[in-house]
Amino acid sequence: MRLFSMYRWVRRHYQFQLRGRRFLEAPWSGGLVLLISVAVAMLLANLPLTADGYQRLLNIDIALVVRGSGGMIDWMFPRGLTLQTFVNDGLMVVFFFLIGLEIKREIVVGQLSSVKKAILPVLAALGGMVVPALIYFSFNAGTVAAPGWGIPTATDIAFAIGILSIFSDRVPISLKIFLTALAVADDLGAILVIALFYGEEVNLLLLAIAILILIGIYFLNKVGETRIMFYLVPAFVVWALFYYSGIHSTLSGVVIAMFIPMKPRYSKEYFARKMTGLSDALLKAECRADDFPNEEHRHYLRMMSSLATDSVGMSYRLEHLLAPYVTFLIMPIFAFANAGVSIDSLEYFRIFHVTPQAGAVGMGVFFGLLVGKPLGIFLASWLAVKTKLAEMPEGAGWRMLFAVACLGGIGFTMSIFVDTLAFADAEIVSRGKIAILMGSFASAVLGTVLIFLFSKKKTRI
Incomplete structure (x- = not known):
């Protein structure tokens, strides 16, 4: 009897999660939440x-x-x-x-x-x-x-x-x-x-400093820098400079977005070759029946996850990450x-x-x-x-x-x-x-x- 009640609880929990996921993915759900707010x-x-x-x-x-x-x-x-x-x-x-x-x-x-x-x-x-x-x-x-x-x-x-x-x-x-x-x-x-x-009235000195930082971000993009921290820290500084310069601070978000790289760190060919090697290494790793994933497996899985992440452009990753929030x-x-x-x-x-x-x-x-x-x-x-x-x-x-x-x-x-x-x-x-x-x-x-x-x-x- 207890087994059946546990099954019903698990089933209801799964159905609740499924309905929640469907609601979040529905194109009208954002508008409904706004109306409620x-x-x-x-x-x-x-x-x-x-x-x-x-x-x-x-x-x-x-x-x-x-x-x-x-x-x-x-x-x-x-x-x-x-x-x-x-x-x-x-x-x-x-x-x-x-x-x-x-x-x-x-x-x-x-x-x-x-x-x-x-x-x-x-x-x-x-x-x-x-x-x-x-x-x-x-x-x-x-x-x-x-x-x-x-x-x-x-x-x-x-x-x-x-x-x-x-x-x-x-x-x-x-x-x-x-x-x-x-x-x-x-x-x-x-x-x-x-x-x-x-x-508002523009503070030209603060605006000039913000522009210099944006030029630096532009060159980071051009030299192929794909680590997000190199864009996140300057973005906060640019926001603060916009906030006090008289230009509305929200516009800093649009300007920074224009410099976020769309090109992925790794090419399709490199991804396919590297992923094949990691998959082969994962399959060859020692494993007992109840031992997956062990430490060695987790190492290869982390490398595969990192490889997949860096094979998608930062701009796409951030857009996908931020949209629901x-x-x-x-x-x-x-x-x-x-x-x-x-x-x-x-x-x-x-x-x-x-x-x-x-x-x-x-x-x-x-x-x-x-x-x-x-x-x-x-x-x-x-x-x-x-x-x-x-x-x-x-x-x-x-x-x-x-x-x-x-x-x-x-x-x-x-x-x-x-x-x-x-x-x-x-x-x-x-x-x-x-x-x-x-x-x-x-x-x-x-x-x-x-x-x-x-x-x-x-x-x-």
Whole structure:
């Protein structure tokens, strides 16, 4: 009886692990975790019992402090860093580093690796940034909300691809590739917008030191250095220099990613020859029936593992390693730290209302995402195809392309990030976040409905 109960426990444990693995591998799971983080943040920020504690948590000071007796040593790094700024300026560096790795991969070997492949998603991304910015300006030109024009120009790839994956049997694979490449190009555009328009006054000396270190990293790459420590330590120093130089520190992640080597340490021929030798040595090693793996076996297995690792480029290894942590840890923490808007009155939901304090930030963001994004993506794609600059994605029609373009209006992560950079007034930031959430939700619903209406489900034989 005890044997059967143990079997049932092991079986349930295995099924739980299997379900967990399937959930983590599902393309929509990251978006779901983000939604849960947003909901939790909104609840904690507005429930009377938790609102004060939530704000105190975000404003906790974080720093490494060294003090000596008699006041001889008094050193703190970094200064003025709260938990929220640690998330936005520290953890989000890893997010931008991963984006940088993805952009580099797409440019070198992916959908942006040639002019023919890149022209349509790049032009579509450009249109999807210009039109939302113009719509935002039409509502806010000359007001205190004018600096927020960059908010509706971004696309959240996790949500967009997650929703598209639900309709895998209704949307041509070519449009999924198009949306992915568009989102990568859009991320690159958002990074340039942040770098050029949302930085502070630049400390040229610190920036010059950072550039010298980056030049050193570049030469490390060129001489074939593949050990990660030689890139990790300078990366931290560059982040600190960016943090104090006035250029937003998260951009250091993108810059460093561009210098991470993609070429593996060992060639395919060397790997095959060396692995064959290690396999033969492993098989010849002495072994009793109950003695595998013994010390000699473990030695060969470690060498085989190291050989396999070094036969994959560092850029690919880091992208594979960081992706789940960014999706299920860093982005939910960012949402938790930034989506908790304290709603003191229903005025915050009146996003179509113009006020002297906040301008028309709500209307600009909402219509920029819901109308500007799909209109810009669609018009730029239409012009590119009609002028024969680019080719229409295989098997796709204009109606379905517009439906997929609507998903580009899901701004969320990057839009909230730009919102926190664009304004100093906490009320305008909060109104911008509400408009981002409402505009992103409306874009997701519109895109979902249009995909359902414009498609026919494929029948499986």
